[in-house]
Amino acid sequence: MKKILAVTGIRSEYFILQPVFEEFVSKKDVCLKVVVTGAHLSPVHGYTYKLIERDGYDIIKLENLLSSDFLSGRCKSLGIQIMGLTDIVVRENPDWLLVLGDREESIATAIVGTYLNIPVAHICGGDRVVGNIDDSVRHAVTKLAHLHFPVTRENGERILKMGEEPWRVHVVGNPALDSIRKQPDLSFDCINKKLGTDLKENTSFILLIQHPLSSEVGQAGEQMRITLQAVSELGYYTIIIYPNSDAGSYEMIKVINEFEQKYDFIKAYKTLPRDIFVNLQRKTALLLGNSSSGILEAPFLKIPVVNVGNRQRQRQHSENIIFVPHDKEKIKEAINKAINDKEFINMCKNCSNPYGDGYSSKRIVDIVLNTPIDSKLLNKQIVY
Known part of the structure; x- marks a missing residue:
């Protein structure tokens, strides 16, 4: 019996991880437990741990998120998370730790696993963004983790350039596409109800x-206001999902509430069930904002962003x-193009998808379960 301890701290991350959890649970010789932490346990963000409970997973709650809208609050929350996760890992004694991405729970899990000699499997490494702490965290996790599951070839090559041993790096695609592929179609009547x-x-x-x-925290509220001014002037029906728990989110939520009223x-x-969210993605004219869903999932669904x-x-x-700055008129212009430009819409329907085929989870689970846990795995070597 192999014991997997997975860690998740936010709804978007769980959406990507859930198909992997499902694949682990389908194996007779695997015990999966899920540590839910961060925004999952926050009322401001909709108590999303309930979605994980409803899916039937064996969860362990780890409260760490301070009620703060400052960068310092995120640092302190991370410290609490490392302390709590250490106790959980020592008690549960798993064979593997599983984590995704570039947030507090990623670096906390990688640190705890490395110091306790428990291998860490990391999904979505090697990616890059600009102007955000997530980039630095993601690459730090890569240097600590023992198995890497980048979602594109480009990301896999970036991990190799960091000096990781090639046998540790497995390009598998984005597991979120597995979840999208499996969701049944819902009618507008069902969604409206x-x-x-x-x-x-x-x-x-x-x-x-x-x-x-993270590098523009003081501007977060005003940035949200500019986007909503563009939306309000165009008059298209708009469904907003609250921002994540990062510093600046409280100011953004204030602006959202103001415009909604x-x-x-x-x-x-605050949050939406997975089946509703997927069907909204399928039916929307465009995805607006700056969510990774626009990068990772929209090409699979062939929708404008x-x-x-x-x-x-x-x-x-x-x-x-379409990339635009925080400029009301440029946002309006881009929205109109995404909704009304038939040539652009047709191009979106035929766009390339570098993020996989919707069958990533089985690859990840098979590789984890078939990788021997020995000194070769635990004692990392740099190749240069």
Whole structure:
């Protein structure tokens, strides 16, 4: 029996990890437990741990997120997380630790695993963005983790350039696509009933997800305001999902609430169930904001994306994305192009997808379970 201890701290991360969890659970000789931490346990962000419970996973709660909108709060929350996770890992004594991406739980898990001699499997390493602490965290996790599962060849090559041994690096694609592929289609009537919305099949709507940037925390609220000014002036029905728990998010939420109260065609939600979110992605005219969903998932769904600001810039992307600054008129121009430019819409429908085929989870699980846990795995060597 192999024991896997996975760690997740935010809804977007769980959306990518869930198909991998499902694949582990399908194995008779595997015990999976999930540490839920960070924003999952926050009422501001919708208590998303309940989604994980509802999916039937054996969860362990680790509260660490301070009620703070400052960068210092994120540092302190990370310290609490490392202390709590150390106790959990010592108690559970897993064979493997599994984590994804570039947030606090990623670096906390990698540090704890390395110091306790427990191998760490890391999904979504080797990626790059600009102007965000996530980049530095992601690469630090790579240097600590023992197996790497980048989602594109370019990202895998970047990991190799960091001096990692080639046998540790496995390009597998993005597991979020597995989840999208498996979700059944829901009708507009079903979505409207669950959300209390008034979406119509032949009327364009916008799906908006915008997060703060760690290097631009003081501007987060104003950046959200500019985006919503553009949306409000165009008048398209818009569904907003709250930003993540990073510093600056509280100011963004204040602005979102202000616009939602003022305009009846703007609807905001703390979080959404996976099936609803996927179907909104399938049906939306465009994804607006700066979410990684626009980079990782939109090419698979062939939908236009308007990415606002510096978040996600320099990240490997498809042709379906329009990058714009925090400028109201440029955002309006890009939205109109995404909704009305038939040539651009047709190009999006035929865009390339560098992020996999929707069958990544089985590759990840098979590699983890078939990798011997020995001194070769635990004692990392740099190749130069």
